[in-house]
Amino acid sequence: MKALQKYKRTYILALQNAMEYRTDFLMGIISGGFIILVQCFLWTAVFRSSPQEIINGYTYSQIIIYSVLSGVVSKLVSAGFEGEIANDIKTGGLSKFIAQPIHYFSYRICSFFGEKTVQTGVVLVLFVVLMTVFIQIWGFPLRVGQIVMFLVSILFGMLINFLLFYSISALAFIITEVWGVYIAFNQGVYLLSGAIFPLNIFGDTFATISSYLPFQYVVFFPVKIILGSLAVHEIVSGLLLQAVWVTVLLVISKLAWDSGMKKYVAVGG
């Protein structure tokens, strides 16, 4: 029981920290909202200019809901700790974790979920407001089962994103000026997860390629559950694939960190 205490403490610390900065997160969503607005204006103009009712397999209401929700979800699952890890590695802050009885991975994941708990609260309120508006405007059908599956897939999405960024963080062991790679990776994940455009509008080849990658399970898949464009068996197999990716990425991150730790020389501190 005592062993769990330290993880609980880390979780609560991160939770308190996020509580302190909850307006920051809300402001982050609002300023991120501009690109969502641009997206909505673009789609409105596209649907006005096109004679078709359905473009790339989406109706107008579906694509607007997709644009809004994908923006919110991508903000929710975002990692943002990679800079701290790089700093720990560069300045030797990691050394204390070697001596202390808490594993760095466990420390990071507890603090990640502590932060996300508060943000999920903010997003859930926002989600209820948004969905009420959408249902009012378009009479959009939404079942309880869908919402449950959506939340489960978001949880998996967070895990996948955490592991992706935790793995890439290990690059700081070999590259000292790693910030550019991090921001590039962040933007790459943003694109490939379907946060800007739904992944299937760029043709079948692109959709097939991205189905073999973990990124689409971070944003694209959860949002599609809410849109109601997936059958039950598709949702279940998607959730299973998310679990598979979590396992694969766990192994990858372990390998990356093990080989990185061999290089670690504990400068500074």
Next chain:
Amino acid sequence: MSIRLSEIRKHVRMFFIFAKNSLVGYMEYKANFYSGLIMETVFLFSKLIYVIFVFQLGIEINGISPDQMMIFTGTYTIMIAIYTGLFMDNFYRFSGHIRNGTLDLYMTKPLSLQFMISFRNVNYAFPIPNLIAGITMIVVAWRRLGIEPSFIHVAGYIGVILSSTIVTYSVLLLPQILAFWTVKSGSIFDIIDKCWDFNNMPMYIYPKWLQRIGLYVVPILFITNMPSVYLIDRLDFFLGIWIFVAPVISLLVVRLFWKLAVRHYESASS
């Protein structure tokens, strides 16, 4: 406000020394340069996604054809190169100068304080991919649209880009000046900063009221739209005059606001 020629010459000379200074910095820390290059290239791709999307759709959106759309994206990319190369690093550091008291040091220098703050650093990494991609897009779209590449077109386009650059400087420096009062940079900067995203797409996709605000009140839409609008011959008489008037007004506003702010400044640190 009397400006002497020798003062201008001094400031221009200093700008080139600052630029050289930044270049030396990059040569010393090459990793920083490559890091920036990689990052900006990926960001460039996320802009190209929009071009791919529009071409794949293949229809005119609110009267703008895909080729014309590429003119807008190309101009946007060139403007990003100018902004990131000349202004961004300086603007981001600005509130730090107030917080850490380095502004006091700058005040003692025999140069205009606003000039020191605005042009101390030049970024060489970010503009490279953007300039290459932006100019390529403009040239390709220009050819496909069959616009005569006459001297008047090229010179006019460069002229409007210059006008846009001045507007960019003014509009994006303005929120930073608020740091004189708030000391810490806050979300308000972020929000105005993110308005830049509206330039992602031609202004014709926005409702009329938003276009008007973005052109005449907070001229953020001016930045990429005016040069493009000039190229695709959509310029009316009123917009034509605005190209000359907007940079003058915005520069004046930012200058007056700056003077007002400096008067309020009471060395925060030390």
